[in-house]
Structure formats: structure tokens, C-alpha cells
Amino acid sequence: MTDIPFDPAGATDAAAPPRRDIGIKRRYRAERRFRLYGLVAIGIGIFFLAALLFTVIRGGYTAFWQTSINLAVTFDASVIDPDGKRDSDPNVLATANYPLLARNALATRLGIDVEAEESRADLRLLSGMISQGVRTQLRDMVMADPAIIGATRNVWVLSNADVDSAHKGQIDLSVPESRRKVKDKQVGWMKTLTADGAMVERFNSGLFTLGASSRPEMAGMGVALIGSLYMMLIVLVLALPIGVAASIYLEEFAPKNRWTDLIEVNINNLAAVPSIVFGLLGLAVFVNFAGLPRSASLVGGLVLTLMTLPTIIIATRAALKAVPPSIRSGALGIGASRMQTVFHHVLPLAAPGVLTGTIIGLAQALGETAPLLLIGMVAFVADYPATPLDPATALPVQIYMWANEAERAFVERTSGAIIILLLFLAAMNLAAILLRRRFERRW
Amino acid sequence: MSVSWVLAIILVIGVAAFMVARMRAARLEPQAGVKQHSLPGYHGSYALILAIFPAIIFFGVWKAVSPIYVDSAVWRSLPEQVRSASDVNRSLTMGTIYTIGDGMRHLAPAELDQVRSGQADLKALFASKGVALASSGEAYMIPAAETYRSLSDSSSLSSAIGAILLSLAGAWLGLSGITLRRRARNNVERVMLWGLIAASTVAILTTVGIVLSMLFQTLTFFQSVPLSNFFFGTVWDPRFAAAGSGGATGQFGLIPLLAGTLYIALVAMLFAVPVGLFAAIYMSEYASRKVRSVVKPVLEVLAGIPTIVYGIFALVTVGPLLRDISAALAGGQPFIMAQSVLTAGLVMGIMLIPFVSSLSDDIISAVPRALHDGSLGLGATRSETVRNVILPAALPGIVGALLLTASRAIGETMIVVLAAGVAARLTFNPGEAMTTITVKIVNQLTGDLEFTSPQTLVAFALGITLFVITLGMNVLALYIVRKYREQYE
């Protein structure tokens, strides 16, 4: 654009005057350093996050697959109902020895004689390869369709957790046989079954749907997911409005006097109260005083609400403080009331900060175990809670409990559970983050 | 009538009042020279408020107060000698009476008669109905239970009727007198303001609740352990007395725990604050919108990872790593233990990064761009602008964020347990293990020790002490912020 034929080439441009020394080199170095610090800081954060995620995922991705065995189960009437009383006694079908059916099917599959005296030991080992969960699995099939008795069906049954671990290579098979839970014979059978395609790893949907169990292969996060869901809803529904309302009062309406100072200091202080103390409070107030049931997600939600409130309030207040006063006077000047000014102008501008507080507060509430300990939510709960008043657990509780289990198979499940929690967290935050992005605006 | 029914009816009345009032207000004839004071929606809301709030407050208060009245009425109905005899465990007696009274609702008339005539084995009968009775009760309890039952029945009926009538009256009040000049907006806003005030008192109530829920046990604790032993003791060894003291209670020295708490929190802050602040500055000042919109939520994930995960991370990865590094540096003997203040602080600091970064980023972004431009226009570099103009302007908010961060650092348990251990020691070396008050609160509460012993009760004393200490720190922080606040515009 400068290729003009008669460009006077700056002949008349002012000759550069002697430049002042404003330490530009040094300042640029400082600038670059500063910028670098920022990058490094973000790098550190992301690095540690990556490291954490890496450890968790490496340890936990296998939990989403579970070794299953394909068996041709014969629903032998002589096993299910040896005395032929199933029509008169409904309990017969419910309490039959279903695991035996599965064991027999496995024995047949591996060509072991069920009747032979010398195979007794083998049969015990075989039983040990199949999950005890097969009892309910087969029972449900029979209960749903009693006509199935006598027939043979192809069924995928879960393997026992130790077999699962061995199949995934998590048990060191080089140690002496007596030191491990999976015996050499079982390993041999596993190889046979795997080669036949009868033993494969299938997606572990039970991890998401089942309740707690002492058998690793049957243990799932279902109850915990529901419990956490209830609690997060309660926290969201209570903590967000109360927190925002309190902040608005303190920041926009309250006279600046000792009383509001007291409230302010108080709220800041509540943020420093160890979470377990909120558990004490919840126990005293909600369970003992108000008579709400133990182990209920309602109580958990209330406790977590109180715990989250300071976080939301502090974040919201900071955000409200940051809204320039000219916005307020603009609205007031055309006859908006203070309430209208706050809700129409100030709060929307503070929304990103509010949402950040909410995200962080909820994240914290989602990951908290200690306060739940005292109100009975760190518990073994196998049945789904129908309402927030029923016993339930929470995701971090399940993680905490699994982390303390002795069985090897719980190790990967612990990491798997953490992954689920993080997914839950991500899903929960996504909405807030999208909202926040909508509200973000520079002026 | 059950509570939920009453509430539902009140709600319906309220909604109806809202609709009618809004419609009426919208249809008001405009008059020359008179402006309508409030929008129709405000008239509607006002009617709604009148219809709902007094009724619910009445209902709630009644529900809260009537049991006290019923309780004393039933108590007075008991025979004199019973009263004097069982004065000590009045609550137990009354509890049994209530259980019987409530249980009688489940009984069939025939069974009721049996009960009245004293023929039935109460415990068995009630058990068959799924009501637990600690003991079979005494004969005098049956009439008392009936008194209780009739009193509470009539109380709940009258409360329901009263509440609904009040609701109707409120609705009528809201609907009558809808005029152009009615200050419905002011009224609604006044109620809203009270709502806001109420919300902010939740914090106060929580505090009161926390103190109350710990105070009683704390006092019990201090009955067996002298204050000086607790506050000035330098040894934490609750199961063992100091040699020669002869006491059996042990040593409850707060100092090592307090030191550990502050030390670990300090290390965590030393890590989290610079990293978080620089990250925030980078995000709000340098990064493109896109980068920021990704990095910020990504960092926020750090706040959501359960602390036990951090704990395990510290235990199996960071701790040994630091130990090995320090061993390599020192050539043999590590100067950082696997469990140490440093490990705990570092890992906790990681968790705290988003507390600093996200909150500060929001606050920094909220500083009006005119300030930015003003500084850049003078030839300041971005970093100079940030340091000299933006940060000071954003300071009050950032201090708030830092306070929150520090608070979290003090309140954290799991990371400390796994990263720094539970040994209460007094040392200045960050390479060694220390522990925090919070850890001890959790441990003493969840242990195997007798729950009536000072070893368990000390948890409450620790809780209250920590509460008071952090309160003091917050007062200090408030004072400092006040002093250095810079208000823009």
C-alpha cells in the first residue's frame, strides 16, 4: 500500500528526536516475566489436574468393564424345587439354591463331572468363580417367568471379583498359590473360557445402577448417585437463593454498622468452620431437634447447604462490590427502586461471580464426606431411596468407603467411582458455566 | 387436617389472590393527574404476600408453641405424686406418654377399650402396630395419653382453621383497596427486604447453632480438664498424662495443633495464592476469551475433586516424591519426610488454586475498562496496569476470595490426615509431620474411645476454640480491608 510512485519517503517526516530512556527493555522483561508467571501458574494448575486425572483414570477405567461368563444354565427343577412344593409355598422360588444352577452349568461347560466324588474340591473352586449375585439374577428370571423351569437358557453371569481382578491382570499370579485368592486351577479354567469366548469383559452398567454391596462385582454407585443428586438439588435450591439474598442485603441495603460488620465477619468465619462441625450442627438441629430421620439425603442436603452458604455469599458479595456505582445511579435516576436496581441491573452484572461461587460451593459440597459421617450418611445402603427422607449415601461417601475396603477389586472401583463423581461434577458445572458465559460482559 | 394440606390450601388462596389483584390493578381507570403508583404485578404480589405470610407464620408459631402448652397441660394432669416422683426424668415419662398417645391413633376401637381398661399389654400391642415403647408404661399414663391426644387434636384443628381464615382475611385485605395510589410496590419491597434480612440471619443462626451444639460438651470437657492444660499445653497426648503429673486424663495441649493448623494453612496459601492470582491475572488480562472459557472451568475441577482423592495423591505420589527428591538432593538422608507439612500444604494448595483463580478472575474482569485504558494510555505495560491499577481496585474482592481460601485451608481434614499424618508435634521444620485441629476434631469424634470421656469431648472444645480463633482472624482481615479499600468511579 505504500508503493506510490512519488512517495516522498518521509523526507518531511520529523526526524526521530532523541528517545527518552523509559527503561523499556527492563519493563518488557518484567512484562514477559509477569506473563510467564501467569502461564506457569495456569500450567501448574493444569499439570496437577492432569496428574490427578491421569492417576485416577489409569487406576479406574478398568472398573467400567467387568468379567462375565456366558453359561448355558439349565433351570433344573430338582435343584430349584426339590420337593415340588412351589405352587403351595411362594417362598420356594425365592429361596432356592440358584448359585448351584450356575455352578453346574459352569462345570458342564468345563467338562467336570458334577456327581463324581473326586471333583468336590473342583466344584468348590468353581463356585468361587461365579458372583454370588447370580442368586438374585437367576431368581428374578424364574420369578418373572416360572415356565422357564426345566428349560436351558444362555445367561451372562458376572464372575467373582477375584476372578475379575485376575482376568484384568491386577493380581500378581507369580506369588505362591497359597498367597492369593485365585488358585492355579481357576486360572487354568479362566484361560479355557477366555479362549472359547465364554469369558469376556463387558460394560459394567451395574457400577452406575446398583446399590452398595459387600461383593465388589455387585457394588454400584446407584444409591450414592441418587443421594448426591437429591443433596445437590437441595443445596442448589436453598443455598443459592439464601446466599444471594443475604449478599444482596449486606452489600446493597444494610446500613454499614457494627451489626452488619458482625454478620460479615460471621459469614467469613463460617467458611473456616471445619466441615465436620457442620455435621455436629446438623445432628443436633435437624436430627435431634427437628426429628428428621438419620441417613436421609434431606438432612445431608441441609447440612451441606449451611456449609456452602459462606462460599456463595463471599463470592456473591465480591461480585456485587465489583459492579460500578454508575450503573446503580443510572437506574435510580430514572426512578427504579433499589430493589429493582439490584435485581434488574446489579445482580445480572454480578451473575458470573455468583455462578463461580455456586460452582465452587457445589463442587465442595459434592465432594464432602466428614459432615455426612455424623448424620449417618456414611453407611452401607443397598436399597434405592425413594424420597430424600430415605436412607442414602453420597458419591464421596461411597468413594471413601470403597477406599477403605480390603478387597483388591475395590481398588479399581474406588478410582472408577471417582471418575463417576467427576463426571457428575462436570455435568453439574456445565450448566453453570454456560450460564456464566452468557452473563460475562465487559463494560 | 395434615400440615401439607393446610399449606396447599393457603397456597391456592394466595395464587388466586395474586391473579385477581393483578387483574383488578390492570383494569384501574386512569385518572387525570394521578399516576398509578405500582405496576399490577406488585398489587398481585402484595395480595399474595398478605394471603400467605401471616397465615403461615401463624401456623408455624402455633405449631411451635402448642406442644409446649400441651406438654405442660398434660404434665399438670398427672397425679401429684407421679409428678414429684418422676420430676428428674420428666422428659422420659412424657416421651412415653406421647408415644402411647400417638400409638393409640393406630389402634382399633376395640383395642382402645382394652387399653383404657388397662387389660392390654401395651408394649406387645403397640409393637404389633410398629410403635416402639421402651417400657410397658404405668397405668396413670393412659388417661394422660388421652388428654394429650385430645389436646393435640383440637390444637391442630384450630391451627388449621385459624391459618386458613387468616389467609382468606389477608387475601381480602389485599384485594380491597386496590387504588391507583396504593403503594403496593413499597409494601412488596419491604417484604422482600425482610426476606433478604432473614436470609442474612441464617448465617447468624448457623453460628449460634454451631456454638450451642458444641458448648455443652465443651463445658463438660473443661470440668475434667483445666483450662490451662488445654490452652497452654505444648503436648498433645490425650491418653497419657505428663510424667509425674499422676493424672489419668492425659495431656490436651492445644499449642501443637494450633501451630500445625497455621503452618499447614500457611504453606498451602503460599502455594495457592501466587499460582491462583497469576492464573487469574493471565486469564483476565492476557488470555483470549476462548482460552479463558476453557481454562477457568478446567481449573475449577480442582475444587471439585473429593479431598480424599487429594489425600491419596499425597500419600502415594507427592509424599514419596518429595522424600526421594530431598534424599537425592541431600545425598542419602531425606530432609523432607513422606508425611510432612510441606506435602500437605502443597497438595492442599493445589486444591485451593481455583478458589483464588476463579473468584479473582471474576473480580478482576469486573474492573471497568476505562481504568485499564487510562493506564495503558499513559504507556503502562499490561503488567504494570495490573499491578498498579487493577489489583488495587479489585483488592477488597480479592481479599474476600483469599479469606475464603484460607478458611478452606484451615478447615480441611482428609488431605492433612493422609499427607501430614495425625501426629501432633511441635516443630519448625516443614519437612516433618504436624497435624491440625480439624484432624483431631474428626479423629476424636469418630474414634473407639468412650464417648463420655474427655478424650472424645475434647473435639468440641477444639471446635469452639478454632471457631473463636478464626473469628479473631476475620475481624483483623475486615479491619485491614477497610483500611486499604479503593473504590472505583
Add this chain to the structure above:
Amino acid sequence: MNIMSEATLENAVNEKVAAATNERIKMRGEKVGVFYGDKQALFDVDLLVRQNQVTALIGPSGCGKSTFLRCLNRMNDTIDNARVVGQITLDGEDIYDRDIDVVELRSRVGMVFQKPNPFPKSIYENVAYGPRIHGLARSKTDMDEVVESSLKRAGLFNEVKDRLNEPGTGLSGGQQQRLCIARAIAVSPEVILMDEPCSALDPIATARVEELIDELRENYTIVIVTHSMQQAARVSQRTAMFHLGNLVEEGPTEKMFTNPDDKRTQDYITGRFG
């Protein structure tokens, strides 16, 4: 005490005059003083604002014009350390009375600020906001009309008609100022306070605003702060001169510009520039 009776005397005289000339007093300030913290920024100002007239406040920078203006619709309430003493009435009602509804007061006494402060919302929403909260438009079309006419009267409509949905903060300085004027007149207040409404405007836009002021005067009462003597002379019927927080002199504009009583006024308006 002495001073007080003297001051109110002045007001009383003025009132007599107003009555004689059949002018109605819309607002009246009596011994109005303002403190910012300990520092007094305004001293005992007695001033009458006549209905359907434009009152101009002039005086050197920092003399308290904006401060006084803010007193008239109690915007000073929003400044933490500001304290107002004295009495101000609107249609005879004390606006600092406890019973007074500040919000309603401000909807009756609108304000355009010295620094343009559009909301970070769309241009349309900036204007529509006031009418909406005051229920001045029954329908969307009503609202569109209000917005359009307000923008037109502020002389901004043509420039922004294609971008009504873009943020008001993305406008040029002068455009923002006109937007704020449009926003204020959209709620049709009885009194409009304008703090240098034309400071960022070019002559043509200024002319448009001055026309607007003239127009508005028929139905409304206007108080305007301006630095331009010409502008004061052109648009106002009465002028008040402030100096160092004191009201130096108030009177019909013509008289003020031709034959002021006070030496300071004389000096100020005959300053080299105008």
C-alpha cells in the same frame, strides 16, 4: 439565625414575584447544604425552580452544581458519606420527609448524569427500561413507540436504528450521552435534571437537545447544569450562579447575562470565553 431569616427572606421575595408573574413554583430549596464527610460542599442554598421553565445552573467547575442537582431527586442518598441539610420541596411536599417515596420522587424528577452511564444492555433495553418499570407501555408496540420517539427526540434514532439490539456501551461518547437523555425522557418525569447534557455533543446534536429542552419545557420543568454561557442564555429562562458552594445569584436569564447584581457573576460571564 440572622443569616437564615435573611435567606428565606430572599426566597419569600422571589415567591412574591413569581406569584405576581403567575409562575408556579415547582421545587423550592431552602438553606440546602451538603456535606461530604466533614467537608461542606454546598452552603445554605435557597433556590426556586419554576414550573415549565428551564433553570440553568452555572458556575466554575467544582462549585457544587452537580451536588445541588443531585439533592433535587435525592441521588445524594446513594453516596455513602454525603449528608444533606435544609429543606427541599416538590409541589410543596418536603422531599426529604420520612413519608416520601424516594422511588416515586425519582420517577417524577428524572436525571441525566454528567458522565454518560448507559446500562450494559442493548440500546433498546436502555430506553425501554424506565417505561417498563413504571408500566408506561401496555404492549410491545406501545413500547416500541416509546423507545423510538424517545430516541428520536434525543436525536439519536437515525444513528442507531439498525442496531437497537447492540449494547449501549458500544456507542460513541456523544451517542451515549444522547442515549441517557432518551432514557430519562422515556419515563416522562415532571422535572428533568440534566447535568451537562451536551458536554459531549457536537453542535448539531446540541441543537437537537436544546430544541428538545425547549419542547419539553411546555409540559415539564427542567433544571440544567451547563458550562456554556451561550447555552444557558439560549435555553434557560432563569439562571443560578454558584461559586465555591454558594449560590451567588439567581434571576431571569436575561437579567443575569446583561445586568447581574453580583460582581462574581459579572466576572464569570464576561470571562474571556463563552
Add this chain to the structure above:
Amino acid sequence: MNIMSEATLENAVNEKVAAATNERIKMRGEKVGVFYGDKQALFDVDLLVRQNQVTALIGPSGCGKSTFLRCLNRMNDTIDNARVVGQITLDGEDIYDRDIDVVELRSRVGMVFQKPNPFPKSIYENVAYGPRIHGLARSKTDMDEVVESSLKRAGLFNEVKDRLNEPGTGLSGGQQQRLCIARAIAVSPEVILMDEPCSALDPIATARVEELIDELRENYTIVIVTHSMQQAARVSQRTAMFHLGNLVEEGPTEKMFTNPDDKRTQDYITGRFG
């Protein structure tokens, strides 16, 4: 293409003239255009800024004066969706060059913004900020001197000398504006860009600023945006008239105000008001 050579021709001619009259070109804009997002706000502006002269930019509100001014020290870089095309040189160096140092550029080309934007610091710190970051004062006394002289030159010192430690945001509108001027001149840039520096100022303060501009002209180069024709006439040597994003005409102020070439200029400056 056609247009381009035409435009640069204009610059070339101008330059010849400048050379002839022994004027040095401090800054030169060539085919400068600015887009805000998709919307073009400035079109192919060719303009020379002569050293030690005051160049006034005039034109109706929203025509692009501030936008052009911001191009001259690259303040547009800070607006997310703004994009500048064309070439601008300072002392012959392309300021949009990759190698150019924006910070140094801005320290050489200072700016006073249209909306006063004092920092939320004390008045003293507001002024001392620039000299401090550029290391222009060696000692505390040096700094005191710089601050005092800057405030004095901006005509603010007397009003604020007792409250140098109070926040700059507590000043009146006009005081803030003067504070911003003081802040800008405290770093003694080579070129000073002023976006309506007197919009919030009363005549006396305006006179003070205009005097200052005259003074500064001896050592510095000044570009000023103003809405007041009189002001342009009084202080500037050259005037450029913008309209709808185009540079309509540029020339010696005298000529512009007496005998403009373009009809639009004529219309504008002879508009009813001034």
C-alpha cells in the same frame, strides 16, 4: 485502486505543502480504516499531523473522531472486536509494525480520554503514576515537583492542594477531567491526544486548558477532538473535519473556518450554533 491513489495523492500534496512551509510531519495516517466487528466505523482516512502544531478533529457525534484518535496510539488494540487497517507512522515509523513497542509508543503518544477515568487512588498517585512507571522522577522531591507542576498546568492545583491524598474519584466531573489532563502531561509525551478535554469544564477552566495547549504546542504535538468550533478556531492550527467515518476535509484552521472546500464542512461550521 483509483480511490487509493487519489487519497494518497492528497497526502502527498499536503506533504509538499508542508515541506514548502518548513513544517515537519510528526504523524501520518494513510488509508486508515477501522472496523468494529463487521461494521466499518472509519474509512480510508489520510491525515498528516504536523509537529508543534495543534490539529483539531471536528465533526458530528459518532463520526469517528475518537476512533481515529485511538488509532494514533493504538488504544484500539484494547477493544476486542476492533480492527485497524491502513498505515500510521510516527516520525516515519509504522506504529502498527510488528516490531513496534506499544508501550513506548503510548509513552510518546499520550491520551486524555473523553470520559474522565481517574484511578481509584489518591490525587497525588493519579498524577505520579505515569512518571513513576516510566522512571521519570529520581526522587520523592522530583516527583512532588512533577505532580505539582502537572496539576498546576492543568489548572487544578489550587483546588486540590489540600487534599492530594484524597481519592481522585471524589472530585467533581470537571476536576476529574483536569486530573486526567494532568496525568497525561506528567509523562511529557511527544504527542498528546485529547478527546474533548474541555467538555466538562467551565469557561475559566477551559481557558486554562487552552492556554496550556498553546504552551504545550511549543514542545509537543497535539491532536484534539472538540465539539466547539470556537475552541477549534482558538487553539488549533489545522483542522480536520470528519463525517460518517470519512475525513471530509483537512486544512489550516483559518481556511477551514472561512473558506472550506467541502459543502459539508461549510454546513457544519455554519450550523446555527457554535
Add this chain to the structure above:
Amino acid sequence: RDQIQIAGSSTVLPYAKIVAENFSEAYSNFKTPVVESGGSSGGLKEFCKGVGENTIDIANSSRPIKESEVKACADAGVTEIQEVRIGYDGIVFATDINGPDWTLTAQDLYKALAAQVVVDGKLVDNTVAKWNEVNSALPDWDIAAYIPGEKHGTREVFEEKLMTEGCKASGALEAIAATGADEKAAAAACIAVRKDGKAVDIDGDYTETLARIDSNKTGVGVFGLAFYENNADKLKVATVEGVSPSVETIAKGEYPVSRPLFFYVKKAHLDVVPGLKEYVDFFLSDDMVGPDSPLAEYGLVAAPDGERDEQRSAFESGKTM
């Protein structure tokens, strides 16, 4: 309430879980009991809150209930408490599997871990740094023992069965007594564990101990027998006083370090909470706590036959404390 609520010891928790799960499979008409974790003390505390809907039915405990707690219970109306002993928990020492074999004695442990030892008739801080300084048969490892924290009931067992015994056996008790300490103080000195970081209290669970051994291969950790059995491929167990821990040796009483496990039932709830009685019966059946039961498979050391019968009949007869 149609669900049994149980709270208490984390040691008993796994057993209670297994029983609860099997219970719900065997009795499909009852809901699965809820078993809270939270420590014996916490469980008993909740237990002693009173009777009724809002209180728990059973408290698991890894130690017998204390006198003061019984009293607190009674004060709150919980007057009838039934105690059930379910079996024994073996406590073992283990090291990383690749380490050498360990043969520990109470004496060695005492000498290595005591806070103070007697030297020249005076109590001085223990400075032993390596295991082989205590007993040359032990490996040349830095002392790093991960022992249960003071909150754990296991700690008491450790102190009683090992420290005190070791103290006596090594003659330290006499030596301490000789320094002029009274009986109580001497006993306390015997069980005081060094706090210089060589003995590390673990307040968490055995998984934490395992992780610590994972990261410090020369550490010695204390585990429950059940936990060890589940991780036998990673851990090598030490003999104590020459006896290798196993279900058999513990049941026979040969292995010295074990403790009984309990749960406590609120008698008032027995007829009221559906399934509670069945649950306790089910728990006490040989199908659950017998030698071939799932609990034993998990690692519970079953009580001898006679003791189990005794427990059953005691419960049946409604014997309270």
C-alpha cells in the same frame, strides 16, 4: 420405620455389611439394613440417644461398652441393652511381600517402639534407630512402624498384648518401677509409644497402612487379619512369639494378639422394628458366624462352638446388661 438402622465400628462394618446383604437376600420381605460407619464411640453415642423411631437399633463396636456409657444410655431411657459377641479380630504385623521373614516378639516390639527406655536406672528417650539394634535376628531396616492411631480400639489391644507384655518380659517394668514410678505411672510408661516419627499413628483404615508400606518398602504395618488375607499377595505376615496368625491359631488362642467384636441391640426395639429380631438371629446363625461362613471367609475369627451357642441362647433369653 421399616428398615433396621445400625451404626458404629468400622472394624465390624464389613461383617455387618455381609450379613445385611445376605439377610436381605434370605428375607426378601425386609429391606436391607442400613449400616453406618463412624467408629464404635460414635455408634454407641447414637445408640444411647434414646429409644424410638429416630434412634438406631444396633451399635457395632470393636470394644466392650464401658460402664459410663451404659449409664449414659440408661439416663436417656435405653435401659435394656443386649450384648452380642460375634467373633474375634486377629491383629497381625506385616511387611512388604519382598522383604525377609519376620519373627517378632513382644519384647522386640517394646524395645523398638517404647517412648522411653531405662538406661542406668533412669528413663531416657528411646534412640534405637534400626530393628537389628533391638534383636540381631531382625533385618537391618530403619524402624518405621505403622500402628493404629489412638482413636482405634486396636491400639488398646496393641498396648495391652504387646507393649505391656514386652515391657514385663524385657524387665523394663521393674526397671521403671525402680526409678521410683508408682504402679500406674509405670504401666503408662510401658505403653507409651515413641513420638519421634519412627512409630507412625494411622488414624485411617488399613488401606492407608497398606499405601504407606507401598511407598516405604521397609515399613512394618499393623493390619486386621481379614485385611491381610485379602492382600496376601502384597504383604508378608510376621510371626508373633513364634506363632503365625491364622484363623486357627487365633481361634485356639495360640496367637496372642486378637480382640473380640461386638454389637449391641436395643431390646425395646426388638418387637417394634420389623426384621430386627430376625436379623440378630440370622447374624448369630452358624451360616453367618460359623467357621465356614462368609464372615469367616472374609477374615472373622469365629468364636468356638460353645461360645457361639452361649451367645445365641443369651440373646434368645433376652439377657440384658
